[in-house]
Amino acid sequence: MPLAFLFEKRIRGFRVIEIAAFLCLTALVLVVYFSKAHAGHETAEIGDVDQQIAETQHRVRLLDAELAHLEAPARIEQLSQQYLGLAPIPAKHETPDTGLMEIARQAAEPPPKDSAKSKAATGAAPPAKAPTAAPIATAKTDAKPAGAPL
Amino acid sequence: MSPIDPVSADFPNYREPYGPAQLWRWAVEMVWNVERAFERSKASGRAVDDTRLRIFFVLSIFSLAFVTLGLRATRAALFAPEEAAGHSAPPLAGARADLTDRNGELLAVDLTHYGLYLDPREIWDTDEIRRKLPAAFPKLSPERLDKALHGGRREYLAGGLTPQEMRGVHDLGLPGVSFEEEPRRVYPLGPTAEHLIGFSDAGGRGIAGAEKALDGELHAGAATGEPVQLAMDIRVQAALQDELQKAQAKFGTLTAQGMVVDIQTGEILAMSSVPDFDPNAPGHSPIPNLTNHEAASVYELGSVFKAFTIAMGLDTGVVTLDSTFDVHAPIMVGGHLIHDFDKGDSQLALWQVFTHSSNIGAATLAMRAGPDRMKTYFQRYGLFKTAPSELLESARPILPRQFTDQTLAQIAFGQGISVSPLALATGYTALMNGGLYRPLTIRKVDPAHIPDGRRVISEQTSYQMLQLMRMNVHTDPKGSGHKADAVGLRVGGKTGSAQKPEHGHYSKDNVSSFVAVFPTDGPINADRYLVMITLDAPHVTPDSFGFITAGWNAAPTAGAVIDRIAPFLGVKRIITADAPLPGQVAKPSDMAE
Incomplete structure (x- = not known):
C-alpha cells in the first residue's frame, strides 16, 4: 500500500511522508531563491539594456537634430554657393528626359572644321547652322512693358 | 455537559425552523464534537489513526500554502509587469512632441x-x-x-x-x-x-x-x-525665404513676407516673414523681427482687391468679361477723386480693367453692383473678419467706420481697408479653387479628407478668374504681372500697390503685393498653388525705371519663387508658342490656356 507506506514507514524515526515534505519544502525554498536571484539578475540586465536604449535614443535624437541642422536647405544653399559657386538652375538650362539623348549626341559630334577665322579669310558664306535640339525655354525679355504695372 | 436539547429528545420528529438560534446551536455542537473527538477515538481504540490524519491534514494545508506562495513569488520574479523594469517612464512635465x-x-x-x-x-x-x-x-x-x-x-x-x-x-x-x-x-x-x-x-x-x-x-x-x-514643405519654405531675403536686399524693403498655399487643400506649404530671427534664442532679436507679418500685420493691399470686385461682378451677373467701362477721366465718388495710373486708356473691357488694374473701372463696377452685393460678397470672402486659422497671431482687419459710396468704391480697388496677407490669401484660394472658401491650415491634410468649403462664387466665375489671372501675367501685353511669368509654368497673378497710410494721410512709401497662381491650365479641381508676396516700402532699383509698383518688385519675386518651387510641387514646364506679339492685344477668347 503506497499510501500507508508513506505514513507508516519510518527512517531514523522520521516518517517517509515527513521526509518527503521536508524535501519538497527545501526544493521549494531553493526554487524560489534561485528564481528570485535569477530574476534579480535579469532585472539588472534589463535595466542596463533600458539604460542603453535610452542613451541610444538620446544619441539618435541628437543626431537627428544635428542632421536636420546640417541638411537645412538654407545652409546647403549657402555652402554650395560659397564653395562651389552653384545657384538655382535657370529655366533655359532645364531639359526634359527626352532631350538628354539629343544633348549627348551633340556633345559627341566633332566641332565644325571651318572655324570663324577661316570663314573670314575665304569670305565664304557661313554654312547653315546644324539643327539643334529645340530650346526648352526662351529667355525672358526684360524690356519695359508698354504700360507701367500697378 | 451535553448540549442535547430536551425538546428534541421528547419529540424526535419535531424540526425547529432555521434561524440564528439554530445556527448558533449547530456551531456549538461542532466545537463540542471537535474538542471531544480525541476522547471518542481513544474510547473506540482509533486514537493513533486519528492523530495521523490530523497531522496529514495540517501538513497538506501548510504544503499547499508554501507551494502557492512559492509559485506566486516565482511568477512575480520572472513575469514582472513591463513598466516595473522602467520601460515606459511618463514624459517630463512640459515635454513636447517633435x-x-x-x-x-x-x-x-x-x-x-x-x-x-x-x-x-x-x-x-x-x-x-x-x-x-x-x-x-x-x-x-x-x-x-x-x-x-x-x-x-x-x-x-x-x-x-x-x-x-x-x-x-x-x-x-x-x-x-x-x-x-x-x-x-x-x-x-x-x-x-x-x-x-x-x-x-x-x-x-x-x-x-x-x-x-x-x-x-x-x-x-x-x-x-x-x-x-x-503642412509645410521645408524645401518650398527655404526657396521662398531665400527669395524674400534677396528681394529685401534688392529693393531695400522694411519687411518682405510671403506664403505658398495648396489651393485645393488649403494647406500652407510655406510662410515667411523677413527679417528673421533664430528661434533658439528669440530674445537676441529685436521685437519687430519676431512678428509674423504675414498673419499678424494688416496692410492696405491695393489692387489685389480688384479680383474680389470683379469676381463679385461676374458672379452676380452685373457684368460680363466684355462689359465696357469709361476710364478716360477720373471720377468723383463721395467727394473723393478716383483716378488711374495713366496708361492712356479711355475705354476698357472688364478683363482689361483687371489686367490694366484700373481703379476707375473697379470703382465703377462697385457702384453698379451696389453696396449690398459688395458687402455680401466681401463678407463671403472673409475680408471683414479675422482670417480663420490655427495661428493665433491672425490679425483683425481694419475696416471703414461706415460703408458709404466712397468707402465701397475705395474698397473695390483695395483702399481704405486693411487686412492681413493671410486673410487675403484665404479669400484668393476661394476665387481659384472652384469657389469654395476654406480656412487655410498649417496642419497636413489627408487628400482623401479635404474639409468641405463654403461656396462663395460659382465654379464658372472661378474659372473666369483663373483666365483673368493668366491674362494679366502672360496673354495681355499690357498686363501688370509679366515679370512673374515663370517659363512654362502657366502662371497667373494680380499686382497690388497701395500707398501706406501714416498719421492720417497717405505717404510716399507703398506696399507692393503680388498674388500668383500656377498652373492656371487644366480642370478647375486640378492641383494648383498660390504664391503671395508682400513687400513693405520697396525702393527704386536701377532696372525698375523709377517705379516702385508691384509689377517691378513683388511680381518678379513671385516669379523667382515659382521657378524654384515648381519641381518640388510636381508642376512641370510646358513650353508653348503662344506668346503674343508686342502690341497685340489678346481677348479672353484668344487665351490658349
Missing part, C-alpha cells in the same frame, strides 16, 4: 540638456573652481559663480548645457559640481520657417506660431511619442 514638416523633416525637437549646480560645502579648493570651471564653460557668469561659492547651500549656476559642454565640465572631476537633466526645445533649422514654427518658453509652453497653435497636440504627442506633422 514637430516635422509634411515629409517628416525635423523642425523642432526636445533634447535633454543639463543644469549645472554647485555645492560650496563640498569644495575645499575654491581657486581651482574659479580657474577651471569658467575655462571649461565660458558662458558661466563670474558673478554667479562667486555668489554660489560664497553661499551656504547647493545653487544653480547655469542651464541649457549641451551634452558636450556637460561632458567637458564633468571630466574636470571638480568636487561639488553636479548636473541635473532638463528638457529644452531645439529648432535645428535655426532661422528657417521660424515664424511658422514659432517657439516655446523654457517651461514647454508654446509662445508663437505652430508651437502655440498646436500646444495641446504637442503635449499629448509627447506621451505617445508621435510627432506632429505640419
